[in-house]
Amino acid sequence: MIHKLFGAIGFVFMLAAQNASAADLKITISQIQSGSGELRIALYKQADQWLTKSFKKIQEPAVAGSVTVIISDIPAGDYAVALFHDVDSDGKMAKNFLGIPKEPYGFSNDARGSFGPPSFDASKFAVPAEGAAITIKLE
Template sequence: MKSILLFIICLSLSISCWAQSDNTITITINNIKNDTGKILLGLHTENTFMKTEALQKSAIEIIEGKIKVTFNNVTAGEYAILVLHDENNNGKMDFTPNGMPKEDYGLSNNAMNFGPPQFSDAKFEVTTEDITLNILL
């Protein structure tokens, strides 16, 4: 009897842990200045933000100045989204000779700073509910 009870407890714990990794983050952008190129999006933790490749990424075509994309199977934790309007489709942000970005970009929380983006300004928390974000470029 004890082993059956222990099995039921373990099973219920494993199901609740599995369910927590099924969150989604849906991002919409409605203010893209043109349909040229693609929008590149990256889902980051503090450890990957501006340092390494995103945990999840997407490159999406722009239709009438808008996009919508969903990141699936996101576990609970703190994240930030980086967005780039890659107008020339070269897969990276381009800069002017004085170091200013040539292409539009955005962050979760619509954080805008002078200088490089900061995780602390763009972070949001994923718990047990799906997240919907509207990011401005």
């Protein structure tokens, strides 16, 4: 009986320790032109998965002006964010015949690529154990 009690107490402390090491990431998205559609936000943790396999994805209703979202339970480390304003709510980035985005988009560090998206390294930022706050301007 005592072993089960100590085991349960140990499990509770383990969960508390895990939650203590998880941080919140606060993302403020500015220059939103309209309140139609959704903001589709993807958080990436690894350079080799940049723009292909996100660590976390969230979707938030668009509001003209700016929106702040919080992604919780982020382990400390390096991350990059890519997002776009899905104005027509079809779940994908609208592009013209040349592949150029027709819907507003943005990346962490307000990184810009030439002839394509920026690299993970250009978009990368650190999330310490205390959490982080970033701002991304839509273009």
